[in-house]
Amino acid sequence: METKKLCLALYTGSVDKLTAAGIILSGAAAVDMQVDIYVLLMGARAFRKDVGDDSGKLHMAENASLKAEFLESLKSLNVKTWVEFFREAKSITDVKIHICGLAGKVWGGEKLGDFIDLADDICGIGAYIESAQEADVNLFI
């Protein structure tokens, strides 16, 4: 079976959109897609070691006043955190997470070790363009 590739430009650092990205990643993992994630600007903040899935440090992209209700509902439905979704997808299929060098610097991260252990490398935007050109599915979240 031919391996399909998903390229995700992950701009968001919001808990609602990161959760959505995690759910999409799960779908990709279920069908053994190869996944490249390029973490851009706000996304790199969420990958900082002191942020991750600490929902208190993550904002909402949509309707901030619904954050508590949103998080409570996810919990009651036994839905994983965005970090758990990403980690599980990595354990099932080939998922590589690349932190944009500029995005990292914006949030004080210079080295791979400055980010949570999901990140695989620090890259430039050329790598994203190349990956996007080769991908079967391209998403910007």
Place this chain on the structure above:
Amino acid sequence: MLQEELKSIQVAKTVDARGTACPGPLLEAKKAVGTIKSGDIMEILSADEGTKVDIPKWCTKQGHEYLGTVEESGYFRIFMKKG
């Protein structure tokens, strides 16, 4: 397959994913299918409406055979044969 046939079918594995919402049951099925042999039948229990659609599509894509779904009270029993 007929509902009666599905209800009496011998399964090699049952995946109880009733405690999870989408995409939980699909990923539970994905992980479990790696533990059974080609030709084995697996049953996925899910209370998530979307799983009823996802599993048949996933089976087609992954080369497994979707056998059918039995609706129980508050959950579904989805049967598949590993390809």
